[in-house]
Structures are given as C-alpha cells and as structure tokens.
Amino acid sequence: MPMTARWCETYVFSASLREIDLEGRIIEPTLSLLNSLLRTRAAALGSLETRYQDAGRVCRIAIAWSDMHAELLDHPLITERYFFPRQAPLADPVWVETGGERLACWYAPAAAGQKTLVHFHGNGEVVADYLPDYARSIAELGVGVFLAEYRGYGGSTGIPQLGKMLGDVEPLYRSLGLEAQQLVVYGRSVGALFAVELVSRYPQIAGLILESGVADVLQRLQVRMSAQELGVSESELAATVAARLDHQAKLRDYQGRLLVLHARDDDLVTPDHAQLHLDWAGTVNKELVWFERGGHNGLLAANFPAYLAALQGFLQML
Numbered sequence: 465m466p467m468t469a470r471w472c473e474t475y476v477f478s479a480s481l482r483e484i485d486l487e488g489r490i491i492e493p494t495l496s497l498l499n500s501l502l503r504t505r506a507a508a509l510g511s512l513e514t515r516y517q518d519a520g521r522v523c524r525i526a527i528a529w530s531d532m533h534a535e536l537l538d539h540p541l542i543t544e545r546y547f548f549p550r551q552a553p554l555a556d557p558v559w560v561e562t563g564g565e566r567l568a569c570w571y572a573p574a575a576a577g578q579k580t581l582v583h584f585h586g587n588g589e590v591v592a593d594y595l596p597d598y599a600r601s602i603a604e605l606g607v608g609v610f611l612a613e614y615r616g617y618g619g620s621t622g623i624p625q626l627g628k629m630l631g632d633v634e635p636l637y638r639s640l641g642l643e644a645q646q647l648v649v650y651g652r653s654v655g656a657l658f659a660v661e662l663v664s665r666y667p668q669i670a671g672l673i674l675e676s677g678v679a680d681v682l683q684r685l686q687v688r689m690s691a692q693e694l695g696v697s698e699s700e701l702a703a704t705v706a707a708r709l710d711h712q713a714k715l716r717d718y719q720g721r722l723l724v725l726h727a728r729d730d731d732l733v734t735p736d737h738a739q740l741h742l743d744w745a746g747t748v749n750k751e752l753v754w755f756e757r758g759g760h761n762g763l764l765a766a767n768f769p770a771y772l773a774a775l776q777g778f779l780q781m782l
Contacts, residue, residue: 533704534627536696543624545688547654548588553619554595558610562635563628567612568619569636570595574608579670579782580640581607581648582662584655586676586761590618598764605776607648612636612658626657630708633662644668648782651677653733653760656741657709664714670782672718673775675725676760679737679744681709712744722750723778725763725771732760751778 557568570591574580581602585594591611599609614629615622622628640647648671651659656677663669678684682705691701715722722745726738735754742752753774758766 533707534631536694536701536704537627537630537708538625539694541689541693542626542685546587546626546685547614547616547624549614549616549624550588550590551618552590552592554592557591557613557619558639560632560635560639562615562632565615565622566620567615567632567636569613569639570599570609570611571640572599572603572609574646575606579607579646579648579779580610580642581650581673582610582612582636582640582659584612584649584651584658586653586655589652592618601772602775605772605779607779610636610640627708629658630661633658633665637662637666645670647671648673648779650675654678656711657681660711660714663718663720667718667720669718669720671721671723671778673723673725673778674738674741676727676730676733676763677724677737677741678733679711679740681705681711684733711741715741715745717746719747720749721778721781722747723774724750724752725755725774726752727755727758727760727763727766729757730760730763749781 554568554570558571560567560569568591583594583602585591591613594611599611602609613620614624615632616624637647644666645668647666647669649659649662649669650673651657652675656674656679659672659674659677663672682702685701685705691698694701696704722742724738724741726735728735738752738754742750755763755767755770758764764771
C-alpha cells in the first residue's frame, strides 16, 4: 500500500533558547522531556519525522508520518462492513468542524464546579437516540453532557472512516474549551475505541467509563472481513491495529478513575473484552460492574436503576 507523508500534528511548549541549537534542533534537556510523546506517536504512526521551529521562547514541533496505518483503517470495506450509520438530524446541533466535515453533536454545559461527561455512542446508534431521556438522566447526576456524533451518523456530513474518526476526537475535545481534568469520557461498544483514544491523548481526564466496550479490535474486524479482502497480509492488518488501536498500550499510563460496565450474557462483544479493559488499565482506581442480563444492546433497558446507581457512585468519587 502506498504511503503518503502528512504533516498533521503540532505541539507547542516553552523552551529557553539555549536548548535549541543553531540549526533549530532541540537538544538536551528539552528533548528528554519529549521522548515519551515522540516514542508513543512514532510507534503509533509509523515512519515519523520531526521539525522544530524556534519562535523566541516558544518551540513548535510538527510531527509527520507516512500514514499507512490510517489509510488502511479508512479502507472502503471497513467503512461498508464495520459501521452501520443512519441519518437522524438534530433540531439544534452543536457543530464541530473536522477535516472538512461537520459533526452534529449535542451539548448541555455543566454548572459551575461540575464535570462534563463526553459520550461516544455505539454502532448503529445516533446522538438522537440519547435525547431527551438519557441525557436528562445523566445531567441529573450532576454533570454536563456532551453527546459526540461520528462522521456519516445522525446529522453529520461525510462517511465513517475509522482512521479519520480516531483523529476526530481531537477537535471534539477542543470544541469544549475545557481542561482535561474537568472531563469524564464514556464509550459504549465501538464508542470505546474513541473514548480510549481520547484518554490516551489526555491522560489527565478525570474518569473513563466503558460500557459493553470493544477491547480486542482486531477480533471484531476479522468477524466482518479478512486481511486478504483489504489487500494486505494478516501480519500487516495486525500491525495496523496494534499501531492505532492497541487499548492495552493506550490504557497503561492512564491514572484516572475507570468504570467498566458489561452484561454477562453479551454475545456480541463478549465479557472477556470487559476483563481485558480492566486488566490493561494502569490505574489502581478501577472497577468492573457486571449485569446479569441485557446482552449487548439492552443493558440500559434491563438495568437502568442499577446502571444509574453505578454511574452516580463513580461520579461521586471524582
């Protein structure tokens, strides 16, 4: 698969002039502070280069990569077989611009001193499914509510493309204008991919909730397509998933509070996914709550009072 180099990440930080040599390269000790970031992004994004620009006491780092992994995740077959979008425009959406597309989200801001819950829904769902009853119930727990929409879903433009959707978490986060510590991120089913991506980018996020969440992404992709159908080898597909969707690596350094919710009779995203998320999380503040019934798509309907109680207890600990 051909690879296209793209400059698409910029980080800004303060640096004294003596930490930048005459050719604009960052030298010690500043470079040592960037090692973790650059190592993580290089592992995730393949062939990585960096450019450093000195602007007085502020240094701007642009990161580029030959993005083979994102191109594979955006393959039309993944769009066709893995995602199940439907149209359901909102009366008054909050629009988030991303890569030439517009995401039709919904937002009820938090009161002073409250956290905001950022919700990524499941496959085949749309933001409108969570309005008004669910959003109202969550707000009554004492948080603001932001319901994120995906490309091609609800009233959003575009089509679902997994690689681009992972990148969309950044403009969604920035649109709120809130500090990471003020957020609780929630991912249901496939929404776990985007919730985990967001906390991996902002590990200061206060809380993470994963409901019926996908942990082993490669397994779920292979249910619907083969590597050969995507035009790659099994090892190339596995490498792409490991590079961009390794939940074990993404959760390892997360130190916020984690709540995992799962039904024991879920036969779509089986209970072992919940156990993996719990085991992989580096935080000691983590809990797995099992529900005896509800399957994959009926957990809330079958257990709503107990579900709300679990969320309320979790939020009170933040």
